[in-house]
Amino acid sequence: MSRLNGPVRFRGSxxxxxxxxxxxxxTLLGLVALWQIGAxxxxxxxxxLPPPAAICAALWHLAVSGELWRHVSASLIRLGWGWLSGxxxxxxxxxxxxxxSAFRSPGMAVVAxxxxxxxxxxxxxxxxxxxxxxxxxxxxxxxxxxxxxxIATAGGVDNVPRGLIRMxxxxxxxxxxxxxxxxxxxxxxxxxSGFRVTSSIAIVLLVAAEMIGAEQGIGAFVLSAGNLYxxxxxxxxxxxxxxxxxxxxxTIGRLERxxxxxx
Amino acid sequence: xxxxxLTLDGVCHAYRDLTVLDGIDLTAEPGEVTVxxxxxxxxxxxxxxxxxxxxxxxxxxxxxxxxxxADCLNPLTYVFQDFSLLPWRSVAGNIELVxxxxxxxxxxxxxxxALTGLTEFAGAWxxxxxxxxxxxxxxxxxxxxxxxxxxxxxxxxxxxAQTRDLLLDEFxxxxxxxxxxxxxxxxxxxxxxxxxxxxxxLSRRPGRVREIVRIDRPLAGRxxxxxxxxxxxxxxxxxxxxDAAAAERERIDVPA
Numbered sequence: 001m002s003r004l005n006g007p008v009r010f011r012g013s014x015x016x017x018x019x020x021x022x023x024x025x026x027t028l029l030g031l032v033a034l035w036q037i038g039a040x041x042x043x044x045x046x047x048x049l050p051p052p053a054a055i056c057a058a059l060w061h062l063a064v065s066g067e068l069w070r071h072v073s074a075s076l077i078r079l080g081w082g083w084l085s086g087x088x089x090x091x092x093x094x095x096x097x098x099x100x101s102a103f104r105s106p107g108m109a110v111v112a113x114x115x116x117x118x119x120x121x122x123x124x125x126x127x128x129x130x131x132x133x134x135x136x137x138x139x140x141x142x143x144x145x146x147x148x149x150x151i152a153t154a155g156g157v158d159n160v161p162r163g164l165i166r167m168x169x170x171x172x173x174x175x176x177x178x179x180x181x182x183x184x185x186x187x188x189x190x191x192x193s194g195f196r197v198t199s200s201i202a203i204v205l206l207v208a209a210e211m212i213g214a215e216q217g218i219g220a221f222v223l224s225a226g227n228l229y230x231x232x233x234x235x236x237x238x239x240x241x242x243x244x245x246x247x248x249x250x251t252i253g254r255l256e257r258x259x260x261x262x263x
Numbered sequence: 264x265x266x267x268x269l270t271l272d273g274v275c276h277a278y279r280d281l282t283v284l285d286g287i288d289l290t291a292e293p294g295e296v297t298v299x300x301x302x303x304x305x306x307x308x309x310x311x312x313x314x315x316x317x318x319x320x321x322x323x324x325x326x327x328x329x330x331x332x333a334d335c336l337n338p339l340t341y342v343f344q345d346f347s348l349l350p351w352r353s354v355a356g357n358i359e360l361v362x363x364x365x366x367x368x369x370x371x372x373x374x375x376x377a378l379t380g381l382t383e384f385a386g387a388w389x390x391x392x393x394x395x396x397x398x399x400x401x402x403x404x405x406x407x408x409x410x411x412x413x414x415x416x417x418x419x420x421x422x423x424a425q426t427r428d429l430l431l432d433e434f435x436x437x438x439x440x441x442x443x444x445x446x447x448x449x450x451x452x453x454x455x456x457x458x459x460x461x462x463x464x465l466s467r468r469p470g471r472v473r474e475i476v477r478i479d480r481p482l483a484g485r486x487x488x489x490x491x492x493x494x495x496x497x498x499x500x501x502x503x504x505x506d507a508a509a510a511e512r513e514r515i516d517v518p519a
Contacts, residue, residue: 167347170317171361171408172337181360185351262351262388 050232055239058232067221072240074216075206078134079244082141083202090146090198091191094153099183107150115147120208127213137209144205145198152194156187189263192256199248203241218244266293266444267329267338267411269314274323276309283309285469286323291412291461293329296438296445296482298455301465301473302503307448308416310470314446315339315414329444331411336365340410344417346397348389348404355385358404375403378437395426402437412444419454428487431457435482452499456492457485464502467510474502 032052038044039051046054062068097107119140126136126143160183168178210219222237274287283306291297291314299307312318314325316339331338348357355372362368376382379399389397398418405413418434419427435458438445449455455462459478466473476495485492 163343163345163347164349166317167341167343168360170315170337170339170341173361173363177363181352182349185349188351260351262390 047231050235054232055235058236059239062233062236068240071216071218071221071237072244074214075210075218075244078137078141078209078217079202079206081134082138082206083145083199085138086142086145086202087149087195087198089142090149090194091153093146094150094191095157095179095183095187097150097154098157098187099179108154111147111150115151119144119205123209123212132213137206137214140209141202141205144201148198148201149191149194152190152197153187156190156194157183159190160186189256189260192252192259195252195255196249199252200245203245203248207241266295266442267327267331268293269412269444269446270326270328271310271314272324272326274310274313274325275321276306276313276318277321282469284313284320285471287470287472289463289472289475291444291446293444294442295460296447296458297461297463298447298449298459299463299465300449300452300455300499300503301470302467302507303450304468305465306468306470307450307465310465311414311416311446311448315341317341327412329411332409334409335411336362336408338411340405340408340413342398342401342405342413342415342418344420346389346394346401346421348397348400350389353386353388354381354392354400354403357389357400358407361404361408371407375407378406379403379433393426394422395430398422398430399433402434406437406441410443412446413438413441415445415447417448417450420450427451427454434458435485439482452496452503453487453492455499456496457487458482462495462499464499464506466506473506 035044035049036052039046039049039053044051050058059068093103093107096103097111098104122143123136123140126139130136130139164182164186165178168182173181206217207219207222210217211223214220218237218240222234222241225231225233225237269289269291271287271289274284274289275282276284287310289297299310301307309318313320316325327339349360352360355376358372358375359368362371365371372385373382376385379402381396381399381403384392384396389400392400398421401418419430422430431454438458445458447454447458456478459476460482462476462478463472464474464476465471476499478492478495480491
């Protein structure tokens with residue numbers, strides 16, 4: 001037999017991770033500082049990995065010359081249209097799959113068959129269908145964004161408590177009102193989580209699409225710099241893409257905070 | 264007396280091979296509170312679902328008759344056990360949802376919030392409310408459509424005993440004032456005798472009407488621990504217990 005004598009030990013800590021913006025920024029800046037120190041000390045050869053200072057200089061040069069904005073604006077337009085159209089069609093299809101039997105099995109069969117296809121492999125086909133211009137690039141992005149959006153939305157609809165839908169029916173609300181006021185807001189957390197995934201997929205596909213038959217855009221710029229072994233500009237382009245990813249993730253985070261205030 | 268009359272004739276219901284309700288004959292009179300009691304799984308909530316048109320019976324008929332007031336937006340209105348409030352809408356927003364384009368919706372919201380003591384919480388999120396307050400929102404939402412018949416599915420079962428007792432008093436005064444036909448499902452016999460004017464005891468599955476007890480006392484005068492009500496409660500309990508014992512005897516007598 002043992003004896004207890006003393007204050008009760010607190011055992012309820014942990015399992016409650018919190019966001020810390022300073023820790024995020026500090027980690028990134030710390031890594032960049034280490035990289036710069038390594039390069040300045042001669043531990044990292046600039047031929048293999050240019051130092052952050054050289055990348056910043058390249059970025060500054062690109063910004064001053066106006067070249068940066070020319071590429072970024074072309075990419076942003078493609079990203080905007082591609083992601084928006086893929087998301088809108090995806091949400092529509094996801095709602096249909098989640099709500100109506102007529103769409104459920106056929107829709108999920110199409111998604112299961114087409115989602116795993118590498119979208120890059122379809123770029124030549126899109127060029128034949130939509131031409132070498134903007135159409136094929138936007139279609140590549142939209143196609144890549146569409147399927148994960150369908151899956152996220154349909155999953156979100158499935159997770160809306162059926163009791164809430166029955167409540168709406170019991171009060172005689174129309175199908176459209178139930179979809180608008182119960183199903184859509186209820187599946188919004190899943191749709192916004194899907195946005196996080198699809199925005200990253202869209203950036204990856206943007207670069208890939210711009211590497212095939214584009215003169216402007218971050219992807220085209222990175223490809224051109226790579227072909228010339230201009231590693232400063234190559235990494236400057238990659239930094240821009242990384243910043244784009246950060247801005248998109250931050251925007252979605254703000255959107256979540258604004259739209260899901262009720263949670 | 265206002266409200267609707269609901270007449271059930273030979274209502275049966277089965278989930279595939281499992282018969283849940285068998286030949287239910289019952290009439291809920293206008294303006295009266297009919298309470299459905301019985302052991303767990305006897306089909307009380309299923310019967311309520313059929314009465315409210317949310318479930319389709321396998322056989323039999325449910326007929327509703329009576330005059331509907333011009334301002335009634337939803338004649339048969341539910342109050343749910345789990346409150347069924349939309350977490351992304353405020354208290355007032357939850358009530359507004361069921362009023363649609365009703366021209367006097369602002370006045371109605373204010374009226375039912377005052378009636379249920381929630382005026383100060385009109386802008387609160389459901390997550391900010393206690394269980395009892397959430398159910399009051401459920402009641403306010405139901406009353407806002409000026410129902411001709413209230414269908415209440417164990418509305419107090421998710422609450423603690425103290426809140427339940429307080430809300431029970433509120434329910435009986437609200438129901439008495441509104442004068443609507445009310446069908447109230449509960450497994451709690453003291454709730455049944457406090458609210459019921461007609462108490463329908465269902466047998467174990469498949470649910471059949473085992474007994475109908477009438478209490479012809481106004482709701483307003485009923486108090487907890489009233490000796491007459493306690494006697495009725497004891498009688499109801501005996502009926503349910505005897506039924507359970509008989510079912511158990513049958514189970515043992517039937518060889519496996």
